[in-house]
Amino acid sequence: MRKYNVAIAGATGAVGEELCRVLEDLNFPVGNLFPLASAKSVGLDVEFRGKNYKVLELTETVFEENEIDIAFFSAGGSVSAKFAPFAAEAGAVVIDNTSHFRMDRDVPLVVPECNPNDICEWKNRGIIANPNCSTIQMVQILKPLDDAFDIKRVDVSTYQAVSGAGKEGMAELVNQMQDFFAFKLDESKVEKFQHRIALNVIPHIDVFGDNDYTKEEMKMVNETQKILHKDVEVSATCVRVPILRSHSEAITIHFADSVDANRARDILSSAPSVVVVDEPSKNEYPMPIISTDTDETYVGRIRKDIYRDNVLHLWCCADQIRVGAATNAVRIALKWIETEG
DSSP states (O other), rough: OOOEEEEEETTSSHHHHHHHHHHHHHOEEEEEEEEEEGGGGGGOOEEEEEEEEOOOEEOSHHHTTOOSSEEEEEEOOHHHHHHHOOOOOOOOEEOOSSSSSOOOTTOOBOOOTTTTTGGGGGGGTTTOOOOOOHHHHHHHHHHHHHHHOEEEEEEEEEEEEEGGGOOOOOHHHHHHHHHHHOGGGOOOOOOSSSOOOTTTTTSSOSBOOTTTBHHHHHHHHHHHHHHTSOOEEEEEEEEOOOOOOEEEEEEEEEEOOOHHHHHHHHHHHTTTTTEEEBBGGGGGGOOOHHTTTSSEEEEEEEESSSTTTTTTEEEEEEEETTTIIIHHHHHHHHHHHHHHH
């Protein structure tokens, strides 16, 4: 099997580090690995398959100089905006983990389990966008149900782990919990979030727009419609919770006609990358402690609405750093190899 030279822009960040692990776990055909980061990280070691690779500076010419085939970007939107075009111009296929290109009409936004055929559009600009973490796990569930029952509306409330704010977000929760046990919680630093996150929930992720929805919430609206190729109604409330890893979502789905919960459960049991955990009588349902450090989206609490035959409620959990970022990006690359590479 052909091997590919792979670059990771943002290799020292939380998603960049996870990308290395996922590439190894999924036995990705890596020829040579090029960890890229800002100048301050140059010279650091990144371990991959038992070998150390030196971090190189992310520059405009590094992709051409090293004959990169696939470039993963997870270093922030402004970094992708500046450097991803240079990677594409050098002949690499760019898989971007930021929000910068997601809604560009000529850039495919891909969850391989949902819209793999869109990958062919990478030729437009050499770029494939990775969706928002909360969108990915939701559409993995919505797509098979939409195919079976025709979704008309989705209402979702998210319970998002601090891993969504990177290493700094995770460190802030840990530090604040340490302060709590030292009886110093009132003195804790609040830097990454709008309020103290320890022993708290914050219904505010990203900035508020003119419609009083946050940018994070509107990502779920717009990205879901783009991935499903459907103007389905979506309303989201995104909440930060004091969990280190794995996002959870409570989802209410309105269908065109009556829906059967048992059939929905069977459909999801056969859906790719989805695991049904739905035995309430045994206290079995998805939780972050189940989904963390895995590559699946877990779904349970599947039930019909009490009043309406066409409404279904469910609960899902998935590891934000893996399913919501690194794993989806690597799966995009594997599908690209299968169809285009």
